[in-house]
Amino acid sequence: IPPGKPRLTSCRSPEKETFTCWWEPGGDGGLPTTYALYYHLENSETVYECPDYRTAGENSCFFNKNDTSLWVNYNITVVATNALGKNISDPVEVDVVYIVQPNTPENVTAVVVHDEQGPFVRVSWEKPRTADTRSGWITLLYQLRVKQEKDKEWEVVGHLYNILHMLVFLVLWTTVVFYIPRERSLWIMITIFSVFIVLILTWTLNVKRNSVKLCLLPPVPGPKIKGFEKQLLKSGKSEEVFNTLVIQGFPPTTDYDELLVEYLEVYDNEEQELVLDGKDLSEDCMKSKSPSDSDSGRGSCDSRTLLLEKCMEGREGSGSGSDQHQYSQHGETSWASTESSESQGPEPGSPESADGCGKTWPVVFSSPQPQTHHHYQVGAAKPAYHSVPEILNHSSPHTTPSNYHQLHHQDIPQQEGRFSKPACRHSQSYNQFNLDGVGTPAPGVPPSPSLEYVEVQRVNPENMLLLRPLSDPNREPEGLDCAGEDYSKVKEVTNNILLLQRDTSHQCVDYYSQDLDNQADQCTTQQPPHPCKPAVHQSNSRMPHEGMRVMGNGYVDSTVLMPSY
Amino acid sequence: MTQGSRLYFAVTVLMCAFVSINGVGLNDLLERASQLSDKLHSLSTSLTNDLDSHFPPVGRVMMPRPSMCHTSSLQIPNDKDQALKIPEDELLSLARSLLLAWSDPLALLSSEASSLAHPERNTINSKTKELQDNINSLGAGLEHVFHKMGSSSDNLSSLPFYTNSLGQDKTSRLVNFHFLLSCFRRDSHKIDSFLKVLRCRAAKKRPEMC
Numbered sequence: 134i135p136p137g138k139p140r141l142t143s144c145r146s147p148e149k150e151t152f153t154c155w156w157e158p159g160g161d162g163g164l165p166t167t168y169a170l171y172y173h174l175e176n177s178e179t180v181y182e183c184p185d186y187r188t189a190g191e192n193s194c195f196f197n198k199n200d201t202s203l204w205v206n207y208n209i210t211v212v213a214t215n216a217l218g219k220n221i222s223d224p225v226e227v228d229v230v231y232i233v234q235p236n237t238p239e240n241v242t243a244v245v246v247h248d249e250q251g252p253f254v255r256v257s258w259e260k261p262r263t264a265d266t267r268s269g270w271i272t273l274l275y276q277l278r279v280k281q282e283k284d285k286e287w288e289v290v291g292h293l294y295n296i297l298h299m300l301v302f303l304v305l306w307t308t309v310v311f312y313i314p315r316e317r318s319l320w321i322m323i324t325i326f327s328v329f330i331v332l333i334l335t336w337t338l339n340v341k342r343n344s345v346k347l348c349l350l351p352p353v354p355g356p357k358i359k360g361f362e363k364q365l366l367k368s369g370k371s372e373e374v375f376n377t378l379v380i381q382g383f384p385p386t387t388d389y390d391e392l393l394v395e396y397l398e399v400y401d402n403e404e405q406e407l408v409l410d411g412k413d414l415s416e417d418c419m420k421s422k423s424p425s426d427s428d429s430g431r432g433s434c435d436s437r438t439l440l441l442e443k444c445m446e447g448r449e450g451s452g453s454g455s456d457q458h459q460y461s462q463h464g465e466t467s468w469a470s471t472e473s474s475e476s477q478g479p480e481p482g483s484p485e486s487a488d489g490c491g492k493t494w495p496v497v498f499s500s501p502q503p504q505t506h507h508h509y510q511v512g513a514a515k516p517a518y519h520s521v522p523e524i525l526n527h528s529s530p531h532t533t534p535s536n537y538h539q540l541h542h543q544d545i546p547q548q549e550g551r552f553s554k555p556a557c558r559h560s561q562s563y564n565q566f567n568l569d570g571v572g573t574p575a576p577g578v579p580p581s582p583s584l585e586y587v588e589v590q591r592v593n594p595e596n597m598l599l600l601r602p603l604s605d606p607n608r609e610p611e612g613l614d615c616a617g618e619d620y621s622k623v624k625e626v627t628n629n630i631l632l633l634q635r636d637t638s639h640q641c642v643d644y645y646s647q648d649l650d651n652q653a654d655q656c657t658t659q660q661p662p663h664p665c666k667p668a669v670h671q672s673n674s675r676m677p678h679e680g681m682r683v684m685g686n687g688y689v690d691s692t693v694l695m696p697s698y
Numbered sequence: 699m700t701q702g703s704r705l706y707f708a709v710t711v712l713m714c715a716f717v718s719i720n721g722v723g724l725n726d727l728l729e730r731a732s733q734l735s736d737k738l739h740s741l742s743t744s745l746t747n748d749l750d751s752h753f754p755p756v757g758r759v760m761m762p763r764p765s766m767c768h769t770s771s772l773q774i775p776n777d778k779d780q781a782l783k784i785p786e787d788e789l790l791s792l793a794r795s796l797l798l799a800w801s802d803p804l805a806l807l808s809s810e811a812s813s814l815a816h817p818e819r820n821t822i823n824s825k826t827k828e829l830q831d832n833i834n835s836l837g838a839g840l841e842h843v844f845h846k847m848g849s850s851s852d853n854l855s856s857l858p859f860y861t862n863s864l865g866q867d868k869t870s871r872l873v874n875f876h877f878l879l880s881c882f883r884r885d886s887h888k889i890d891s892f893l894k895v896l897r898c899r900a901a902k903k904r905p906e907m908c
Contacts, residue, residue, distance in 0.1 A: 333708055
């Protein structure tokens with residue numbers, strides 16, 4: 134009988150370079166049967182016969198390198214032939230790359246090793262000889278399986294990637310880069326960077342949280358009554374405590390007329406001028422207050438913004454005056470006139486108006502340095518009053534000019550100041566000229582942000598209001614009279630007259646108390662040759678009674694009218 | 699998060715950003731690429747197996763010949779000796795051409811997978827989608843490799859795919875789906891082989907890698 138149908142059992146390629154196919158005979162039918170293997174490639178009709186029947190053994194066909202083509206289907210059939218006929222096996226389509234099955238690892242050894250941690254087995258092997266992993270033609274993955282002798286099933290120990298294990302981290306990393314389409318990778322990088330920057334910023338902020346908090350939320354001073362000590366209340370006798378609250382001369386009497394102080398213009402250095410209008414001295418303005426003063430119960434004046442006189446307007450509408458408060462562009466301050474409700478904000482300096490307003494008031498300023506667009510009047514000051522400016526060198530010469538001004542009245546001896554009973558009170562204003570500010574003209578530069586309040590120290594016989602800053606460190610050394618005495622409290626405003634009340638601390642002797650009655654009459658209003666002045670006066674005339682308001686800031690009001698403690 | 703861990707995290711992010719800015723090394727890129735291509739091939743093999751589990755016998759008869767694949771016109775090396783002689787940039791462009799040729803067909807496969815007349819339709823559908831994602835990743839990655847290698851010209855072969863439907867009736871749709879998948883499986887193997895050769899070629903400094 135003809136042979137049975139042979140059957141191709143398997144084909145295998147150990148290294149992706151050659152392959153072998155095996156068949157099994159279908160039955161020889163009792164006669165010697167020969168087998169032939171024929172194949173053709175998918176894209177051609179040419180049939181080839183197996184080149185090598187021997188190398189791989191019985192019923193096999195070995196395709197060597199030359200006969201092996203990759204990525205192409207082999208259509209293989211085996212034909213069994215005997216004397217009586219032949220039989221053809223079913224065709225098998227084989228693609229060599231799908232039948233790759235490497236040889237076994239070589240030199241597999243398992244050794245028991247004794248270690249201080251205990252015995253363990255070290256298994257070692259080598260790659261199969263035929264596998265060309267060096268060029269990357271094939272990639273081998275090894276898997277170790279163990280089983281105990283009596284077990285039936287093998288247990289996989291672990292997947293071993295002899296090639297990849299070293300690069301796991303970087304490979305994981307490249308996933309990120311790879312996975313993202315190219316056009317988005319830039320955004321991802323940007324996001325990563327910004328996240329990093331945000332992290333750094335938040336960390337820094339966290340580290341500096343205290344100073345940030347201080348910057349964003351500056352401590353608000355609590356209300357405090359001057360002279361009233363909480364501690365005393367807690368510990369002391371009630372009499373001591375309340376004694377400080379007792380006001381001399383309360384309720385206010387009609388003696389306030391004697392506290393009349395005339396207008397005084399004080400010009401600040403560089404950008405600031407204090408214009409003191411004697412009639413309408415706002416208590417707030419008079420007060421000098423150090424920035425750290427916690428007596429917020431008092432009104433406060435920013436001597437800088439205070440009186441922003443618009444001298445321009447003063448000129449234009451001189452006469453029509455009205456409502457202007459003249460605000461100098463550079464913060465020329467006039468005490469009284471600022472009451473007008475129409476405070477207008479300072480205009481960033483225009484030199485002309487500065488000049489216009491800048492005619493100083495002879496009394497007050499004289500700056501040794503001529504400054505063109507400046508409120509200072511150099512040398513214009515009449516010596517009578519003195520105003521030789523005292524230039525104090527402060528420890529920080531390069532800072533912006535401090536706000537307080539010091540005019541030191543040299544012709545008034547200390548003693549005299551202390552004990553004399555001038556017709557009018559001495560007012561001493563201190564102008565400090567910051568030398569360093571000179572020569573750096575900055576028209577329109579807003580005044581330095583430092584706030585320094587000036588307090589009226591005395592009114593001198595020439596009807597000058599002497600100011601001194603509360604924070605003036607030189608106060609004491611100059612031998613001024615007791616620190617507690619100041620005229621920064623407004624007692625009352627009547628008929629456009631600002632009445633100051635002298636406040637004396639408990640240490641001071643009330644030097645001038647007797648003179649209150651006399652001095653007011655003798656005081657005269659100074660008429661500075663100032664174009665702004667008339668306007669100032671005019672505006673003063675319209676000063677509302679309800680309250681004195683500080684020009685720039687709107688501090689004030691009812692506290693001003695209350696008698697000070 | 700404590701300050702220390704915050705700092706550590708920031709440093710890590712910085713390092714990562716630094717690395718990503720500088721770019722990953724070519725070796726690592728190729729490593730990753732060959733991993734992806736390996737995954738691509740194994741996915742396609744498992745898809746083929748899923749399809750074969752319930753394939754009508756008549757389908758095998760109807761199946762078009764592999765030479766009908768749209769990428770058959772691309773000249774590729776047929777054996778190892780030929781393959782190892784090819785320069786790196788050509789190997790890369792072969793891989794990229796093949797990859798590019800399959801982006802549209804895979805989209806078609808993906809859209810048809812959900813309506814396949816096959817009991818394993820859901821599995822097939824999800825695997826096809828996964829295939830599509832991987833191909834996109836690999837495509838982008840190979841572009842990185844291309845730029846990293848600094849080849850002068852970009853000579854990609856165009857292997858257009860004109861078919862936009864798998865067939866009218868469900869059987870022919872199934873058969874064509876199977877056929878297209880088989881073409882893809884083979885091409886994915888080609889890509890994988892070329893990339894792995896490229897990888898070992900680039901890793902000359904690190905013999906332990908290959």
